[in-house]
Amino acid sequence: MSKQKTSLSEKMARLKDSFVSQLPERVSELEDALQQLSAPTDASNPALCTLHRHWHSLKGASRIFGFNELAKIASLAEAELQPLLESDNSPVDADWLVHQQDLVKKLVLHFASLDQRDGVHKSSFQVPFFEMGQINHHWQELGSPLIYVCDDETEQVEYLEYQLQCFGYRVRHFTDVDDFEQTVMQQQPDAIVMDVHFPQGKTAGTETLNRVNQRLGYQLPALVLSGMEHFEARLSAYRAGCRSYFTKPVKPLTLANALDKLVRKPETDPYQVLIVDDEPAVAAYHSLILENAGIKVRQVHDPAEVLNALREFTPDLILIDVYMPGCNGYELAGVIRQVPEYLGISIIYLSSETDPKKQLSAMEVGVEGFITKPVVPDELVAAVLLRAERMRALRGLMTRDSLTGLYNHTTTTEIISAILAQASRYNEPLVLAALDLDLFKQVNDNYGHQAGDQVLLALSHMLKNRLRHGDIVGRYGGEEFVILLRDTDIQAAHNLLDQLRREFSGIVFSAGSDTFSCSFSVGLSTFVNYSTLDELMHNADNALYQAKELGRNRVIACSGDQHGD
Ligand SMILES: Nc1nc2c(ncn2[C@@H]2O[C@H](COP(=O)(O)OP(=O)(O)OP(=O)(O)O)[C@@H](O)[C@H]2O)c(=O)[nH]1
Numbered sequence: 160m161s162k163q164k165t166s167l168s169e170k171m172a173r174l175k176d177s178f179v180s181q182l183p184e185r186v187s188e189l190e191d192a193l194q195q196l197s198a199p200t201d202a203s204n205p206a207l208c209t210l211h212r213h214w215h216s217l218k219g220a221s222r223i224f225g226f227n228e229l230a231k232i233a234s235l236a237e238a239e240l241q242p243l244l245e246s247d248n249s250p251v252d253a254d255w256l257v258h259q260q261d262l263v264k265k266l267v268l269h270f271a272s273l274d275q276r277d278g279v280h281k282s283s284f285q286v287p288f289f290e291m292g293q294i295n296h297h298w299q300e301l302g303s304p305l306i307y308v309c310d311d312e313t314e315q316v317e318y319l320e321y322q323l324q325c326f327g328y329r330v331r332h333f334t335d336v337d338d339f340e341q342t343v344m345q346q347q348p349d350a351i352v353m354d355v356h357f358p359q360g361k362t363a364g365t366e367t368l369n370r371v372n373q374r375l376g377y378q379l380p381a382l383v384l385s386g387m388e389h390f391e392a393r394l395s396a397y398r399a400g401c402r403s404y405f406t407k408p409v410k411p412l413t414l415a416n417a418l419d420k421l422v423r424k425p426e427t428d429p430y431q432v433l434i435v436d437d438e439p440a441v442a443a444y445h446s447l448i449l450e451n452a453g454i455k456v457r458q459v460h461d462p463a464e465v466l467n468a469l470r471e472f473t474p475d476l477i478l479i480d481v482y483m484p485g486c487n488g489y490e491l492a493g494v495i496r497q498v499p500e501y502l503g504i505s506i507i508y509l510s511s512e513t514d515p516k517k518q519l520s521a522m523e524v525g526v527e528g529f530i531t532k533p534v535v536p537d538e539l540v541a542a543v544l545l546r547a548e549r550m551r552a553l554r555g556l557m558t559r560d561s562l563t564g565l566y567n568h569t570t571t572t573e574i575i576s577a578i579l580a581q582a583s584r585y586n587e588p589l590v591l592a593a594l595d596l597d598l599f600k601q602v603n604d605n606y607g608h609q610a611g612d613q614v615l616l617a618l619s620h621m622l623k624n625r626l627r628h629g630d631i632v633g634r635y636g637g638e639e640f641v642i643l644l645r646d647t648d649i650q651a652a653h654n655l656l657d658q659l660r661r662e663f664s665g666i667v668f669s670a671g672s673d674t675f676s677c678s679f680s681v682g683l684s685t686f687v688n689y690s691t692l693d694e695l696m697h698n699a700d701n702a703l704y705q706a707k708e709l710g711r712n713r714v715i716a717c718s719g720d721q722h723g724d
Pocket residue numbers: 562595596597598599600601603607608609610611612615636637638707711
C-alpha cells in the first residue's frame with residue numbers, strides 16, 4: 160500500500176473514531192428531544208423536527224462509517240416520525256413515545272456492545288474504495304513538451320524539427336530505431352513522431368514502438384509520419400497505438416495541432432468543490448474522498464457562512480446536505496440562487512433522502528442532482544468531475560476566444576486587473592506586452608482568410624506553449640494579443656518576446672502551392688505600483704506604435720522603461 164493510501168486510511172480511521180466518541184452526545188440529544196415531546200405542549204412540531212434531524216443525521220453518518228445496525232435503528236426511528244411531520248401538529252401518543260425511547264435504548268445497547276469488542280472501530284475500518292485510480296501527473300512537468308522524432312530522412316526531419324521548435328516544442332531527433340529504443344526506455348518523451356519504414360524492415364518503426372510500449376507496460380503518446388500510404392503500414396501504426404497517421408509532406412501547423420492533442424495537459428487548476436454539511440465528520444469524510452481524486456475542497460458547517468465562503472472560494476460545484484439546523488438544503492440552494500453571480504454554479508444535494516418525490520421537488524430551486532448517502536466514493540468522484548468539467552467548459556465558452564482558445568478581451572481585462580491589484584500589495588514586478596501581427600491584412604488578401612486563421616492559431620499555440628503557467632495571454636482584438644508576464648522585469652520580458660518574435664518569423668505557412676512567413680511587433684510597459692490597466696495598455700500601445708513606425712518585426716519598451724529596442 161502506498162504512503163498516500165496509508166495516510167488516507169489513517170485519516171478515515173480518525174474520522175470514524177471521532178464519530179464513535181460523539182455517539183453519547185448524540186444519544187443525549189435524542190433523549191432531550193424526546194423529553195420535550197413528552198411534556199404536554201401545543202407546539203410539538205419544532206421538537207419533532209429536531210428529533211427528525213438527529214435521527215436522520217445519525218442514520219447518514221452511521222451508514223458512512225459502516226455501522227449498519229446503528230443506521231438501521233436510526234432509519235426505523237426516522238420512518239416513524241414521518242407521518243407525524245406530515246400531519247400538522249397531530250399529538251404525539253404515549254405508545255409512540257415509548258417506542259422511540261426503546262429505539263434510543265437499543266441504540267445505547269448496541270453502542271455498548273461495540274465498545275466491548277476491543278478496538279472494533281479502528282480495526283474494522285476498511286477503505287478498499289481508495290484503491291481507485293490516482294491522478295496521472297505525468298504531464299505536469301515544467302517546460303516545453305519534449306518530442307522524439309524518429310525518422311531516417313535527415314533533411315526533412317531537420318526542417319520539421321526547426322518548425323516544431325518554433326511552435327514551442329523541444330525536439331530530439333533519432334535516425335535509427337535501435338538508438339530510439341534505447342533512449343526511450345530511459346527517458347520517455349511527451350510524444351513521439353515515428354516513421355514506419357527503416358533499413359531494419361518495412362514496418363520497423365511501428366514495430367519498435369509496439370515493442371517499447373510492451374516493455375514499458377503502457378502506451379506512449381505517438382503518431383506516425385510516413386512516406387508510405389499502404390494498408391499494412393497503417394495497420395502497423397494502429398497496432399502500435401497511433402491514432403493519427405500523416406503522410407509526408409505534412410504542414411508543420413497540422414503536425415503541431417496533432418501533437419498538441421497528444422501532449423495536452425489536463426486542467427492544471429484542480430476542480431474546486433464547496434461542501435456544506437452541519438456534520439463536520441461527514442463533511443470531512445466526503446472531503447477526503449474528493450481530495451484523494453485531486454479536487455480542492457472547502458468545508459462549511461454552518462449554512463449561514465456559505466455566502467461568506469463563496470466570496471473567497473470559487474467552487475465549480477457545491478455539495479449541500481439537505482437536513483441542517485436553521486436552514487435546510489433546499490432553502491440554502493434558493494438563497495445561493497438569489498445571487499446572480501452564483502447562478503451558474505452547479506449545486507448537488509448530498510443527502511440520505513431516498514424518497515424520489517422529495518428529491519424531485521428539491522430540485523425545483525435550480526439544483527442539478529441528488530447523490531444519496533452513503534455514497535460509493537468512485538461514484539461521488541465521477542458525479543462531481545462530470546459536473547465540474549461541464550461547468551468549466553461552459554465557463555470556457557464565455558471566457559475564451561473560439562478560434563484560438565485564449566482568453567477573450569473581457570476576461571483578459573478582468574484577470575489582468577485582478578492581478579494588478581494583487582501585485583500592488585506584494586510589489587510584484589510585471590510587464591504588459593501588446594502584440595500585433597504585421598501586415599496581417601496582406602496575409603488575408605494574398606492567401607485567404609483561412610490562411611490568416613492558421614497564422615493566428617500558430618501564434619496562440621506558440622504563446623501557450625512558451626509562456627509560464629502564471630502568465631496571462633489574451634486575444635484582445637482581431638490580430639492583437641495582450642500578454643502579462645508575471646514576476647518579470649523589462650529586460651527579461653524584452654529578451655523573451657524578442658526570442659519568440661525571431662522564432663515565429665521562422666515558421667513557414669502554406670496556402671495551396673504558396674508558402675509565406677509572418678512577423679509581429681510588440682510594445683512593452685512595466686507595472687509601477689498603483690498604475691492601472693488603462694495606463695499600462697496606453698504605454699504598451701504607444702511602444703507598439705513606435706515598433707510599427709520603425710519598420711515592424713521588433714519589440715520596443717515604452718520610453719519610460721529602462722530598456723529600449
Ligand atoms: N483571418 C483572420 N483575419 C482577421 C481576424 N481578425 C482580424 N483579422 C484581419 O486582420 C487585419 C488587420 O489589418 P490592419 O489593422 O490593417 O493591420 P495590419 O494589416 O496587420 O497592418 P499593421 O498592423 O500596420 O502591421 C484585417 O484584415 C482583419 O480582417 C481573424 O479572426 N481571422
